[in-house]
Amino acid sequence: MLAYMLKRVLYTIPIALGVTVVSFALVHLAPGDALNAIAPADAPEEVINALREAYGLDRPLIVQYALWLLHAVQGDLGTSIATGRPVVGEVLKAVGNTLLLAGVAALIGVVIGCILGAVAGYYHGSLLDRMATGSSVIGVSIPHYWLGLVLTICLSIWLPLFPAMGAGPGGSSAWQWDWAHMRYLVLPALTLAVIPMGIITRTVRALVSDTLQQEFVTALQARGLSSRRIFLHVVKNTAPTVLAVAGLQVGYLMGGSILVETVFAWPGTGFLLNAAIFQRDMPLLQGTILVLCMFFVVLNLLVDILQPLIDPRMGRA
Amino acid sequence: MSATSELASPIAIAPPVVAAPSRSYWAMVWQRLKHDRMAWLSGGVLLLIIAAAVLAPWIAPADPYKGSMIRRLLPVGSPGYPLGTDELGRDMLTRLMHGGRMSLLMGVIPVLAAFVFGSLIGVFAGYVGGRVNMLIMRALDIFYAFPSVLLAVAISGALGPGMSNCLIALTLVFVPQVVRVAESATMQVRKLDYIEAARMSGANPFTIIRVHVLGNVLGPVFVYSTGLLSVSMILASGLSFLGLGVKPPEPEWGLMLNTLRSAIYSNPWVAALPGAFIFVTSIAFNLLADSVRSAMDNRS
Numbered sequence: 177m178l179a180y181m182l183k184r185v186l187y188t189i190p191i192a193l194g195v196t197v198v199s200f201a202l203v204h205l206a207p208g209d210a211l212n213a214i215a216p217a218d219a220p221e222e223v224i225n226a227l228r229e230a231y232g233l234d235r236p237l238i239v240q241y242a243l244w245l246l247h248a249v250q251g252d253l254g255t256s257i258a259t260g261r262p263v264v265g266e267v268l269k270a271v272g273n274t275l276l277l278a279g280v281a282a283l284i285g286v287v288i289g290c291i292l293g294a295v296a297g298y299y300h301g302s303l304l305d306r307m308a309t310g311s312s313v314i315g316v317s318i319p320h321y322w323l324g325l326v327l328t329i330c331l332s333i334w335l336p337l338f339p340a341m342g343a344g345p346g347g348s349s350a351w352q353w354d355w356a357h358m359r360y361l362v363l364p365a366l367t368l369a370v371i372p373m374g375i376i377t378r379t380v381r382a383l384v385s386d387t388l389q390q391e392f393v394t395a396l397q398a399r400g401l402s403s404r405r406i407f408l409h410v411v412k413n414t415a416p417t418v419l420a421v422a423g424l425q426v427g428y429l430m431g432g433s434i435l436v437e438t439v440f441a442w443p444g445t446g447f448l449l450n451a452a453i454f455q456r457d458m459p460l461l462q463g464t465i466l467v468l469c470m471f472f473v474v475l476n477l478l479v480d481i482l483q484p485l486i487d488p489r490m491g492r493a
Numbered sequence: 494m495s496a497t498s499e500l501a502s503p504i505a506i507a508p509p510v511v512a513a514p515s516r517s518y519w520a521m522v523w524q525r526l527k528h529d530r531m532a533w534l535s536g537g538v539l540l541l542i543i544a545a546a547v548l549a550p551w552i553a554p555a556d557p558y559k560g561s562m563i564r565r566l567l568p569v570g571s572p573g574y575p576l577g578t579d580e581l582g583r584d585m586l587t588r589l590m591h592g593g594r595m596s597l598l599m600g601v602i603p604v605l606a607a608f609v610f611g612s613l614i615g616v617f618a619g620y621v622g623g624r625v626n627m628l629i630m631r632a633l634d635i636f637y638a639f640p641s642v643l644l645a646v647a648i649s650g651a652l653g654p655g656m657s658n659c660l661i662a663l664t665l666v667f668v669p670q671v672v673r674v675a676e677s678a679t680m681q682v683r684k685l686d687y688i689e690a691a692r693m694s695g696a697n698p699f700t701i702i703r704v705h706v707l708g709n710v711l712g713p714v715f716v717y718s719t720g721l722l723s724v725s726m727i728l729a730s731g732l733s734f735l736g737l738g739v740k741p742p743e744p745e746w747g748l749m750l751n752t753l754r755s756a757i758y759s760n761p762w763v764a765a766l767p768g769a770f771i772f773v774t775s776i777a778f779n780l781l782a783d784s785v786r787s788a789m790d791n792r793s
Contacts, residue, residue: 194634317727434642434643469610
């Protein structure tokens with residue numbers, strides 16, 4: 177058990193290193209000079225050279241990478257070219273907002289997905305099953321940025337229940353758990369929740385109907401267990417896989433919220449990425465991608481480590 | 494074949510029974526698909542959308558680029574403009590038909606490219622095996638550490654806006670996934686005895702791969718790739734929606750959704766239309782992929 181965990185943790189190190197290489201290299205794929213974003217086209221040679229030196233762009237690529245990594249490990253992701261502020265601060269503030277959105281969306285999606293999936297699995301082949309399966313197909317096929325627009329039209333314009341944009345009254349950036357702030361979370365979270373909802377419904381439906389067909393369920397029924405007690409056994413058998421899928425979904429939503437954040441002007445990482453891309457702010461782009469991916473890598477690790485803890489069968493394997 | 498005929502000696506006169514024509518695997522798949530109502534429905538919808546897109550230059554009622562300042566944002570059902578007009582007064586029906594060309598291409602090309610490159614890399618890695626395989630697969634694991642939307646946005650964002658960069662980004666997102674499917678299918682096949690037999694009888698690796706491996710690998714890869722079509726459609730239009738894909742005034746569903754966003758207060762139906770087309774196409778792709786998957790599954 178301990179050996180497995182250690183192996184899994186060690187395996188994460190090359191992956192994490194690889195992610196830093198890709199995040200760093202991505203930006204150098206970009207055509208043109210990174211300095212074009214700050215230096216005017218007619219800037220004299222000395223100014224450009226001075227800037228190049230200031231940003232360390234005059235050194236070999238490998239040295240640049242090593243320095244960048246060394247600083248990143250110490251929590252320094254450089255300075256944003258557009259704002260001149262440290263990238264770390266900007267990214268962490270945005271990550272908090274995205275985590276809030278993705279977390280709430282995943283929670284909604286997982287709860288609804290589990291209910292729909294369990295119903296569909298229990299009543300396999302019935303009308304209820306077809307309805308639940310249908311809604312999961314819709315969930316995975318719908319372009320969520322469009323769903324966001326449709327929800328805005330319905331619940332913000334026709335029925336003015338929820339605000340269409342922003343993350344709080346008066347453009348304040350400090351989040352609070354009161355209704356005035358939570359109103360802003362409703363539409364983006366609902367929109368984003370559709371993705372995990374569809375996937376979890378599919379997973380739970382397959383797991384539940386598989387489990388119900390196994391012999392031990394028939395044995396339990398023969399012994400006269402109430403259907404409620406049998407349900408508990410089904411839950412025990414499906415929970416580990418569902419938890420693993422749900423955990424990864426939070427990670428996918430962290431990266432996948434870019435489009436939804438743009439629709440609702442949610443001040444998260446997606447918003448930051450968008451700004452970084454269109455202002456050609458390379459340090460900010462690198463930093464945001466790196467932080468999001470590291471988050472995903474760690475989440476993957478946690479899921480893999482937690483799974484055998486809740487599912488004793490996997491520990492023995 | 495009944496048990497008696499198997500036991501009969503070869504000299505015995507064969508009973509005058511006409512054997513049923515043996516059906517190939519693909520004929521069987523086609524038979525299953527033919528009886529699948531969902532496959533007909535989704536295939537029909539797709540065909541309609543594709544036909545409208547392909548024939549747009551000849552059958553569309555108006556010019557997709559010609560606007561009119563006095564006819565901006567007409568509602569759905571206006572005389573002469575059945576689906577209204579956009580923010581520059583261009584006919585929505587025309588632009589949606591023309592937009593399908595770009596959106597479908599941007600959805601299908603990355604999957605096709607990933608199918609080709611992914612199969613090549615996957616079969617190579619799986620067939621060669623050993624350290625080379627491990628090196629390739631571990632390198633691709635790194636791309637798995639990126640959520641796919643983030644990877645697509647990051648690559649096309651770094652490369653800069655534009656349609657070709659968008660296609661490159663999406664292809665790079667899908668290749669590792671296809672490689673994984675192709676590699677694991679190849680690994681399963683190459684351990685089988687008949688591959689060993691082919692090698693011992695002197696077939697060179699390319700012949701073995703072409704004749705014996707590909708037939709077993711392309712099936713699962715094809716099924717997986719059809720499932721990617723809907724994801725690719727949504728992602729491609731999403732990139733255009735962010736302003737990273739097709740540039741205006743080119744009609745494309747994602748981009749149209751973006752430019753019409755400001756109109757949701759004045760004319761919500763028209764603003765939501767391009768997204769509805771993305772949705773219908775992607776759901777049709779998904780349902781057809783489901784049908785193809787179950788038709789190609791030999792266990793069913």
